[in-house]
Amino acid sequence: MPSIKHLECSRCGHTASASVPQNVCPQCAGSYYVRYDLSAAKGLAARDRVTVDYPRSTGMWRYREVLPEVTPVSLGEGWTPMLPSRRYGKVWVKEEGANPTGTFKARGMAMAISMAKHLGIRKVAAPSAGNAGGAMAAYAAAAGMEAHIFMPKDVPLSNQVECHIHGAHLTLVDGLISDCGRIVAERKDAEGWFDMSTLKEPYRIEGKKTMGYELVEQLGWRYPAAVFYPTGGGVGMIGMWKAFEEMEELGWVSGPRPKMIAVQAAGCAPITVAYEAGEKASVMYPNAQTFASGLRVPKPYGDYLILDIVRASGGTVVSRTDDQIFDALSDWGRNEGLLLSPEGASSMAAYDYLIETGFLKPDDEVVLFNTGSGNKYTDVISQRLGLG
């Protein structure tokens, strides 16, 4: 495992030590990136160790060459299936529902909780649109930590069950994730909580960046033409972009990076609005509402990073209505055998749209992220189906 050089602010470049707990940059409140000395991982021999060493974890810890040196608090996260579509020749589905707790959030929390434990933290707190809270509850339980979670009161029932079963302290809030975030910010100092909010600590990105390593490895150390990513907080996309940067530094991959497609729900589309207006950051999206609860983030903390990445990659931002998203969920259920999450299904809806508009061609190789298992949305989907 590589040594960490320092943490580096993603906005102003300020650096800080990684040997003590850190949240955001004290100068500009930007999110920190972890910067490593990656010299030992350079070249194809190091890359080969990832793929051929045995026994090696088949989870995300296979990428230990580029992850912080820490004892993993692991529940088996990562190395999820990359499934070929049965209908579209060059379409892959990255099936993140196979993770512990049923979503990609497990990757970020596995890493962040591992590091928090390493740094001696005993109490963690976070606002959540649902799945990050469930994942934090699970990993905190595995690490023997106290977890305090604040979620909108209308999150899927599965997310509430997770918090209860894992012994977390759950507060349901009559509001959105932004309201939950305010409560954490107000109470954390008095309570002695470490703030695990999205992009307010440096290691959730490090866990999620493994999606970028995996998709490139699973395609044979090649980039696809485009990556579709359902974008609530957007850390998955930010993490993957960091992975691509690292992999190029290491000589593990080359060629043009994929177009990054940020997908949002039409009922909560702050990035879409900012992108179309040519802005560098978003503003609070009014009356945010969508059944894709993970996309209900009215002002992502990392908006400036997401917008940068989309533009630098030559990608775009797409928002789809709940009806369009549910049509895609039904279509892929019936014709591909996948039970997507609503967030995941937004990728498929956006793909159809960008083929229709000609932004992408049918022979462009693309990876569509299904960020979570549809099994976490039984109540939401059964309502839409008119069951029960």
Add this chain to the structure above:
Amino acid sequence: MPSIKHLECSRCGHTASASVPQNVCPQCAGSYYVRYDLSAAKGLAARDRVTVDYPRSTGMWRYREVLPEVTPVSLGEGWTPMLPSRRYGKVWVKEEGANPTGTFKARGMAMAISMAKHLGIRKVAAPSAGNAGGAMAAYAAAAGMEAHIFMPKDVPLSNQVECHIHGAHLTLVDGLISDCGRIVAERKDAEGWFDMSTLKEPYRIEGKKTMGYELVEQLGWRYPAAVFYPTGGGVGMIGMWKAFEEMEELGWVSGPRPKMIAVQAAGCAPITVAYEAGEKASVMYPNAQTFASGLRVPKPYGDYLILDIVRASGGTVVSRTDDQIFDALSDWGRNEGLLLSPEGASSMAAYDYLIETGFLKPDDEVVLFNTGSGNKYTDVISQRLGLG
């Protein structure tokens, strides 16, 4: 991939051809085992191909040396995490919730649907306690087949949602899986359905046997002292035992086989009753009832095989009440970060019991199967928690 020699009745030894669709033995109605020419897979060089060849699927198809030659209809099933307990030094959890459709049923259905497609079958039917039906719906959708599924009307909502989303024809029955099975048997000929009922076609065992290969490989090609298996239909246990037999023939593993522990719910314990009475088969369990819906199988078709295996292995049968099972589910949620299915939690409850009785010692290495993700039981668990 090896060639199939023939199908062999597990009760009377009668053989039949595998080149046409087959259900059960026409002489005695016993279940068929698939018998292969395994000569090409003998020895450690062949075993090494499983572990070191790259690229090789990391799913259950990594065991192609011992599976039927067929084009897989795959959704990414198998090669699930083997997680060490955080509290008990020699306890492993085999986390089958990471499978597509969230349970181990995916393994059996992936193989059975692949073979059905290979043999030209277009319409499949099955009774189900819930998860097998959901898995059949998913794989049939992926294969472009028509699926007819019959389930008790009080199965978890997630199982109903799966059938609807995957376009299966679902009938909810006011009764148990045995009543559902009767309907399939009565209607299948007129409707042209191929009967995919548990142990009434030969290939679901072949998919599930990969759990046996995996657990041995994940322990470093060694047997544990005991394997705990939640036993409704019991095919997982039957499949694993067949795997152990094959692996020994191949020279891939040696030493005493694990004690096989069949775990049941006290509200539906036909195998427990038969085992304690010294019988070779079970009788219909009256008024079967348990919140572990997958264990609600009042007379397993393969009862004679399960009882044989438990006895041959020096194992035992344990049944636990719903309260004991839910206590184990809560305990592992709070202290290990796992959201077990109720069926899976019965393994943990049974482990505690067999340590208490002295049947096993704390330093015996054991594998506890969590057969599915707790996320499929949100409605059931939230009721128990008094939520919603």
